[in-house]
Amino acid sequence: MKSLTITRYTTPISPPRLDLYSLRQTGASVVSPPTAGSNRRGMESRRESASFKSLAARQNSIGDDDGYCTLVDFAGNGGEGREGKNVGDDLVVLLYHIQHACKRIASLVASPFNSSLGKRSVNSSSGSDRDAPKPLDIITNDIILSSLRNSGKVAVMASEENDSPTWIKDDGPYVVVVDPLDGSRNIDASIPTGTIFGIYNRLVELDHLPVEEKGELNSLQRGNRLVASGYVLYSSATILCVSLGSGTHAFTLDHSTGEFVLTHQSIKIPTRGQIYSVNDARYFDWPEGLRKYIDTVRQGKGQNPKKYSARYICSLVADLHRTLLYGGVAMNPRDHLRIVYEGNPLAFLVEQAGGKASDGKREILSIQPVKLHQRLPLFLGSLEDVTELESYGNVQQTVNPGYEV
Numbered sequence: 001m002k003s004l005t006i007t008r009y010t011t012p013i014s015p016p017r018l019d020l021y022s023l024r025q026t027g028a029s030v031v032s033p034p035t036a037g038s039n040r041r042g043m044e045s046r047r048e049s050a051s052f053k054s055l056a057a058r059q060n061s062i063g064d065d066d067g068y069c070t071l072v073d074f075a076g077n078g079g080e081g082r083e084g085k086n087v088g089d090d091l092v093v094l095l096y097h098i099q100h101a102c103k104r105i106a107s108l109v110a111s112p113f114n115s116s117l118g119k120r121s122v123n124s125s126s127g128s129d130r131d132a133p134k135p136l137d138i139i140t141n142d143i144i145l146s147s148l149r150n151s152g153k154v155a156v157m158a159s160e161e162n163d164s165p166t167w168i169k170d171d172g173p174y175v176v177v178v179d180p181l182d183g184s185r186n187i188d189a190s191i192p193t194g195t196i197f198g199i200y201n202r203l204v205e206l207d208h209l210p211v212e213e214k215g216e217l218n219s220l221q222r223g224n225r226l227v228a229s230g231y232v233l234y235s236s237a238t239i240l241c242v243s244l245g246s247g248t249h250a251f252t253l254d255h256s257t258g259e260f261v262l263t264h265q266s267i268k269i270p271t272r273g274q275i276y277s278v279n280d281a282r283y284f285d286w287p288e289g290l291r292k293y294i295d296t297v298r299q300g301k302g303q304n305p306k307k308y309s310a311r312y313i314c315s316l317v318a319d320l321h322r323t324l325l326y327g328g329v330a331m332n333p334r335d336h337l338r339i340v341y342e343g344n345p346l347a348f349l350v351e352q353a354g355g356k357a358s359d360g361k362r363e364i365l366s367i368q369p370v371k372l373h374q375r376l377p378l379f380l381g382s383l384e385d386v387t388e389l390e391s392y393g394n395v396q397q398t399v400n401p402g403y404e405v
Ligand SMILES: O=P(O)(O)OC[C@H]1O[C@](O)(COP(=O)(O)O)[C@@H](O)[C@@H]1O
Pocket: 131, 182, 183, 184, 185, 279, 314, 315, 316, 317, 332, 334, 336, 403, 405
């Protein structure tokens, strides 16, 4: 069943080999987001511009004259111009392959044939602390792995779906950590899902070690060493949100051209929101500090004298995307989310957008992971909301009866 499904969902777009072309474009200025209606113009020529040959030829501009700027245009110009100096050609090539994989996943999760796949759990052979994967988890993992291999830029991939990292290429400059399909338990109900990824430099000082050892140590880097991270939200729109180390930017998949187009440049999370996002059926398992915080903001008695609203999709990428745009705090106070695959990449995006990411006590990005599948409480959001929440002291849920849904 697995191979049948992979074949069935393969999209017709196949990625060109990119190493041949220099993608960096010089002397460009930062574009403004596209204006309404601009997307439909020049569809045919845009199809052509997806080829890197023509991208390389267009040396002097980022995006089209009408403000249509693709992810690759944007990254190829150094992210945010001068500040995006760490966006080398290797990273642009890698991003190209990641976004290609995510387009395949977008069509897969929207397919009429995925529902039977989503339901079945596959027996986890390892007995590790990973959740039992579903076929969709495995297929999306394969899609990402194959794209990373094709990029030629990745030394090792650590995935939430694998017990241990997959060594890919000795001289690959990057290490990629990934949760290929977060929220897959929601797929039958067409609730949004997401892919999360983080990119580190390969630690060359570990090159002499055996593969298993260097694979693991490269993947256990602190979040504050991330070069880039991102998520792709598969929802009413497919949105790729990325930070290349200079701001957080979102691109929306334009189905007419198959391109991710810049729609939210330099996202700034409001310093204060009015929404909290948590599974509050767990209220009676929470510590007192967290209960007090939620009771207080619900009543409009916190530092923000407004009554907060609750929003909880139970799909981390969707809950975070809303929080980045509207502010507030998205949290999972129990030891459930993984620091390597979820916590660090999302914390990086939040901080690059001016927000705060905490485990309730410490900055997420400063924590040294010691285990690949290590879990932790996660509080992401507006600077002032997360700081206020931390001030309640005891906000991490330690009671964990093993919830069934
Ligand atoms: O059951 P909880 O504690 O509400 O957790 C829900 C969270 O778990 C997730 O579904 C991820 O868990 P899985 O990796 O097991 O799918 C997130 O998308 C969501 O935010």
